[in-house]
Amino acid sequence: MKNITKTFFNIKIVIKHLLKFLKKIIYKNINLLNYIIYKIKSKSTFNTKDLIKNKFSKSSSISKNRKIIFIYRSQRRDNASTVMRSFQLQKILKEEGGINAEIFDESYINNIRNSICILNKSFLIDASSKELEILNSNGNILCLDYIDSKDIFFQVQYAHCLIASSIKQLKFYQKKYKNKLIRLVTHHVDPRLPKEEKERNFQTLKIGYFGEERNGLYVDKLKEFIYPYYISTKNQSGENWFKEIRNYNAHYIARKLYKKDIYKPFLKGFTAAFTNSNVLVSLDEGDSSFYLSKDYPYFIKDKSIDGIIGMIEFMENTFNSKVWFDGLEIMQEVKSRSSNKQIIKEFKLMMDLIF
DSSP: OHHHHHHHHHHHHHHHHHHHHHHHHHHHHHHHHHHHHHHHHOSSOOOHHHHHHTOOOTTOSOOTTOOEEEEEOGGGTTSHHHIIIIIIHHHHHHHTTOOOEEEEEGGGGGGOOSOEEEEEHHHHTTOOHHHHHHHHHTTOEEEEEOTTSOOOHHHHHHOSEEEESSHHHHHHHHHHOTTSEEEEOOOOOOTTSOOOSSOOOOSSOOEEEEEOTTTBTTGGGOTTTOEEEEOOSSOOOOOHHHHHGGGOSEEEOOBOOOOTTOOOOSHHHHHHHHTTOEEEEETTSTTHHHHHOTTOTTEEOOOSHHHHHHHHHHHHHHTTSHHHHHHHHHHHHHHHHTSHHHHHHHHHHHHHHHO
């Protein structure tokens, strides 16, 4: 009886995954068909090449008076990607950059007209061709911000611009979508993190891991060496880690392998840099080699458990030595390249191309 119950349970799981897969296939194909019909009916569609070449005439419909509108999906309002890349980014751009930016969820799209629309990951996960057609027909410019999710082909066909949140994603988009405007807007550090009031003086090395439990490489096997502080990206209500992070002077940010064509921003590295901490990270992981350079002393080159422990021991042995401070000097450069000032500059450069 126990074996029969287990068999039925396994079949139920298989059916659930199969239905989820079929749902995705149907969603993408139906919406792609809708796009083809839309393009046939609409003889004068927006030519993205004009954006890239920046050849809008004086009579162009693009106006510098256009608002910047961030659009998110209401059911995912509390997701980290919505909170940070919509609400926080809008506030940074408006308050520190003087950019006319607002935020709306999907219920307002019929009323959004003649604006630059930044479509957040939370909206794009299940955005339909109908929603994108409404935004396009209302004279809006669509900028898609997938962050760390996979781009969806039919959605990109409606877009005027793709926003990359990482350098690897930027290069991927530039290679795949040669007829689109592609721009990097670096991911900012969470503004809820307290700023340094005075220099921290640690007598010993204390390494922390701040992230999803399932994402850290061998985190469960390294508890003798690092202190894991697990964070949920689905719920942003817990803020204890914002204070706790100040008790660490090094961050373990090595990730498990993730899906192909998924590019993570170097946010954990930016966060460590903001707190004036060194990082332990894989050499070939994400944007680490772009930001840290070949001279960074604490790259994990051997991703076996023994290799990682060896690098942790090297960090312990070189703590507060010249090697340690050389690493911190590189992290200061990372801090500068991920500052709000830099992000505002990147966003304005993107707007200049559109305007």
